[in-house]
Amino acid sequence: MTELGVGIGWRPEIAGAVEALPGVDWVEVVAENVCAGHLPDSLARLRARGVTVVPHGVSLGLGGADRPDAGRLADLAATATALGAPLVTEHIAFVRAGGALTATPVLEAGHLLPVPRTWDALDVLCENVRIAQDALPVPLALENIAALIAWPGEELTEGQFLAELVERTGVRLLIDVANLHTNHVNRGESPAKALSELPVEAIAYVHVAGGLARDGVWHDTHAHPVPEPVLDILSDLASRVSPPGVLLERDDNFPPAEELASEMTTIRGRLRDAGGRPAAARPAAARAATAHAADPAPLIGAGARVSGGPMPHSRRTAEEAEQPAEADTHAPHAPRANRPHPNPAARQNVAVAQASLLSALVAGAPVPEGFDSRRIGVQARALVGKRTDVIAKIAPELPEILGDGYRPAFRAYARTRPMSGGYRRDALDFVAHLLVAGRPEDPDARRRLTRWWQERAGARPPRPAGRLARAARAARTALVRR
Incomplete structure (x- = not known):
C-alpha cells in the first residue's frame, strides 16, 4: 500500500496556495478537470518536486445499473498514466439512470447518489468494479459517499456492504470520515459501528472535509471548516489503523492559505495523538462479531452546534470482541452461507429502482414507495442548487449577462428540465x-446571450420555431414521470 502522508485537494482556485503550503506530501485532483495531454503548470511543478498526484473520478457511476462507459474508463486511465499516479479513486454511487434497461430517457443527477445496500446492488457494483479494475493501469480505491436520503428495504449496513465489496473484488477503500458524519446526522448511522465492520486494512487513504446543517440535514459542502465531530471520527479511525494517507478536501468558498495550513496541522495532530496501529486482516465474520461499537455522537439536528468537545470512541478488548454483537436495528446481515446466488435480473432491478428515484428527484415524478418524501424534496432542491452553482462556475458569463436574474431564471428552468448531457450541455x-x-427582455442582454450561444453551439440561435422540438422533449420527459 502506497504511503502518501498528509495532503490537500488541488483546485485551480487555490493552485498557488497549495504549491506554497508547507508539508504537503501529496495532492488529489478531480480527474475530469484535467486533460492528460495538457496538465496544468501547477501540477507539473508539484510533480517535479516529488509530490504525488492522485486522480479522483466523479463521473463513472460504478454503482449505477449500466456497465462502466469504456470512454470514461480510458480517460481515467490516461490521466493516471500522465500523472504517474500510484492509484486512482472513484465513488460508490450512481450519477445517471434510465436508458436501454428501462426504455426511458437517460437522466443525469449532476451529483453522487447513494446505491441501495442490497445484494442485487452489490452484485452489480462488484461486476462494474471488476470491469474498471481491468481497464485501469493502477489499483482502484472506492469512496463511501454522503447521503441525504435512505433507501427502503436495505439488507446490509454500510460497513457490511463495504466489507463484502472488498472481499469479492479486492478493491481498496477511500474512507471519507466527513461522509460517515453526514450519514450519522442524516440517517442515524453510527460511524464507530461502520469502522468496526469495514476492513480497515484495505484503506488506501482518508478524506476530511467540512459542511453545514440546513433544512434539518447535514450537507457535505466541502466549502466550510472541518467540524470537531469529523475530526473525532478521524481520531477513532486512526486509533484502529494507521491510514496510508489523509487528505483535506475543499471545493469552494476557499479561505486564506493560513486557514488551510491550520486545518492540515490539526489533522496531523489528530493522527499523532491517536497513535494509529496496523490492523490484521480479518474475515468478514470476525468483523461482524465486533461490529457494534459505541455510538460516538448524538444525532445533530438542524442548526445544532457541531463544534463542541470531542466525541468518545470505543476500543473493544479481545474479550469483548468474542461476545455476540447486538442486533443491528438498521439492516439485517444475511450469513454468507445463506446468501442467495447472484440474481440474473439484478441489473434490471437496480435500473428500475434508480430510474424511479432519479425521476422523482429531477423530473417531478412521484416519490417511490418507502422513501421519505420530505427528504426527497430536500435532495431535489439541493440538486437544483448545485446545478445553479456549477453552471455559474463553468459559464461565468451567464450571471454577468443576466445579473440578479440569473439564479431565479436557472432554478425555474432546472426544476422542470432534467439534465441529460452533462453541465456544459446544460448551460x-x-x-x-x-x-x-424571448428572454431576457433587455435587447442588449439578449444580443449578448445570443452571441454567447452561437460561439459555443456553432449554429444559428434557437427561435420560437424551435418550440416544436421543445414540446417533443417535454413529451419524452413526461413518459419518465408516469
Whole structure:
C-alpha cells in the first residue's frame, strides 16, 4: 500500500496556495478537470518536486445499473498514466439512470447518489468494479459517499456492504470520515459501528472535509471548516489503523492559505495523538462479531452546534470482541452461507429502482414507495442548487449577462428540465430555453446571450420555431414521470 502522508485537494482556485503550503506530501485532483495531454503548470511543478498526484473520478457511476462507459474508463486511465499516479479513486454511487434497461430517457443527477445496500446492488457494483479494475493501469480505491436520503428495504449496513465489496473484488477503500458524519446526522448511522465492520486494512487513504446543517440535514459542502465531530471520527479511525494517507478536501468558498495550513496541522495532530496501529486482516465474520461499537455522537439536528468537545470512541478488548454483537436495528446481515446466488435480473432491478428515484428527484415524478418524501424534496432542491452553482462556475458569463436574474431564471428552468448531457450541455440548453422564450427582455442582454450561444453551439440561435422540438422533449420527459 502506497504511503502518501498528509495532503490537500488541488483546485485551480487555490493552485498557488497549495504549491506554497508547507508539508504537503501529496495532492488529489478531480480527474475530469484535467486533460492528460495538457496538465496544468501547477501540477507539473508539484510533480517535479516529488509530490504525488492522485486522480479522483466523479463521473463513472460504478454503482449505477449500466456497465462502466469504456470512454470514461480510458480517460481515467490516461490521466493516471500522465500523472504517474500510484492509484486512482472513484465513488460508490450512481450519477445517471434510465436508458436501454428501462426504455426511458437517460437522466443525469449532476451529483453522487447513494446505491441501495442490497445484494442485487452489490452484485452489480462488484461486476462494474471488476470491469474498471481491468481497464485501469493502477489499483482502484472506492469512496463511501454522503447521503441525504435512505433507501427502503436495505439488507446490509454500510460497513457490511463495504466489507463484502472488498472481499469479492479486492478493491481498496477511500474512507471519507466527513461522509460517515453526514450519514450519522442524516440517517442515524453510527460511524464507530461502520469502522468496526469495514476492513480497515484495505484503506488506501482518508478524506476530511467540512459542511453545514440546513433544512434539518447535514450537507457535505466541502466549502466550510472541518467540524470537531469529523475530526473525532478521524481520531477513532486512526486509533484502529494507521491510514496510508489523509487528505483535506475543499471545493469552494476557499479561505486564506493560513486557514488551510491550520486545518492540515490539526489533522496531523489528530493522527499523532491517536497513535494509529496496523490492523490484521480479518474475515468478514470476525468483523461482524465486533461490529457494534459505541455510538460516538448524538444525532445533530438542524442548526445544532457541531463544534463542541470531542466525541468518545470505543476500543473493544479481545474479550469483548468474542461476545455476540447486538442486533443491528438498521439492516439485517444475511450469513454468507445463506446468501442467495447472484440474481440474473439484478441489473434490471437496480435500473428500475434508480430510474424511479432519479425521476422523482429531477423530473417531478412521484416519490417511490418507502422513501421519505420530505427528504426527497430536500435532495431535489439541493440538486437544483448545485446545478445553479456549477453552471455559474463553468459559464461565468451567464450571471454577468443576466445579473440578479440569473439564479431565479436557472432554478425555474432546472426544476422542470432534467439534465441529460452533462453541465456544459446544460448551460447551452438553459440559454436556448431563454432565447426561445424571448428572454431576457433587455435587447442588449439578449444580443449578448445570443452571441454567447452561437460561439459555443456553432449554429444559428434557437427561435420560437424551435418550440416544436421543445414540446417533443417535454413529451419524452413526461413518459419518465408516469
